[in-house]
Amino acid sequence: MPRARSRSLRHGIAKVLFGEEDPSGRTIRIDRVPFTVLGVLEEKGHSLGGDDLDDQVMIPLSTARKRILGFFAGHPAAVGGVxxxxxxxxxxxxxxxxxxxxxxxxxxxxxxxxxxxxxxDLAAVQRAQSRSAWLMTLMLAGAAAVSLLVGGIGIMNLMLVSVNERRQEIGLRMAIGARRREIALQFLIEAGLLAMLGSGVGVLLALAAAAALGAGPAIRNPGTGVAVLAAVVTATLVTLISALYPARKAARLDPADALAQS
Structure with missing residues (x-):
């Protein structure tokens, strides 16, 4: 194994074989061939193909050909890749x-x-993967935007029905002194509370499903909390925006007409 500086020995094959001990100078066997460890490479993570680069052992090329891998047929000095x-x-x-x-x-x-x-060219492959990921993100964002638009229209229609069914209540409140902005604020507050309640129930169900599927580490990830908070805030904002027109319509009702409804 080539000599290299190591910031930590707590990764990869070095940790598997030697735990927290320094493997330098220790002996390992590969296919019954002894090798002396000269050092540990710095932690690299995973390759583009998903392979763990810290689970590799590097040995001299000539030794690998003669003692481990064997010769390529007809080409004793050949290698399979560089x-x-x-x-x-x-x-x-x-x-x-x-x-x-x-x-x-x-x-x-x-x-x-x-x-x-x-x-x-792995750099070109990485750039292509980045472009593909960006396009996928745009597609998912577009799908989410359409879903939010459809959901917002549905919320607005439901609130319009609610305003129509509560005309007498609205007229009675106005008759005893409620101002238009108070009527509008009432419907906005109700919409916001329902949005947060529905989002909370959805988050609890999602967390329960994730825990049941064994995704505990993902739940404890700080990024998950940020994503959950962003989802709740987005749902609440969409609901409030969708409730603006029904709330304005409720506030503009004529008290006499509203109370006259049978």
């Missing part, structure tokens, strides 16, 4: 061109023959 790391800010297009030219030269490929190797 991973290159370039400096920050390097021209990736130029780097890819140079690497391709070198491989074609080493493989003795003529000018009109296709490549017999695959060259991947």
């Amino acid at each position: 991973t290159l790391r370039v400096m920050d800010g390097a021209d990736m297009a130029r780097t890819n061109e140079v690497v391709r030219d070198l491989l074609r030269e080493r493989h003795r490929l003529v000018a009109d023959s296709p490549d017999d190797f695959i060259l991947r």
Whole structure:
């Protein structure tokens, strides 16, 4: 294993094999072949493909070919793949061109023959994945916006029905001195309380379902709390906005007409 500075030994294969102890100088066996540990690499996390880069053990290439992996048929000095790391800010297009030219030269490929190797730019793959994630986010945001619009229209219609059914109550309150803004505020407060009550019930049901499915760590994540709070606030705001027109209509009712309703 190559020597490298390590900020922490509490990750990856080093923790699995040696716990919190320093593995430097210890011996491990790979396929019954002993290796001396020279150091631990810094924690890297996961690759684009989801592989844990901290669960890898690096050994000399020649030893791997002779003692662990075996020779490639007919090519005792061949390798199956090479991973290159370039400096920050390097021209990736130029780097890819140079690497391709070198491989074609080493493989003795003529000018009109296709490549017999695959060259991947992980940075380009990451950019493509980022664009795909961004497009997916936009699609989900659009779907959520449509859902909020439909939900807001439904809330407004229900409140209009409520205003029509409570005309006598509204007329009686106005007759005993209630002002128009107080009538409007009453309906807005009722809408806000119903929104928070419904959101609270929805959050409790979601948390219960998540706990039943074994998603306890996700529930304890601080980001989950922020998302829940944002959802409740959004639902309440949509409800209040949808209730503005019904509340205004209730406040503009004529008391005499409202009380005359049978």
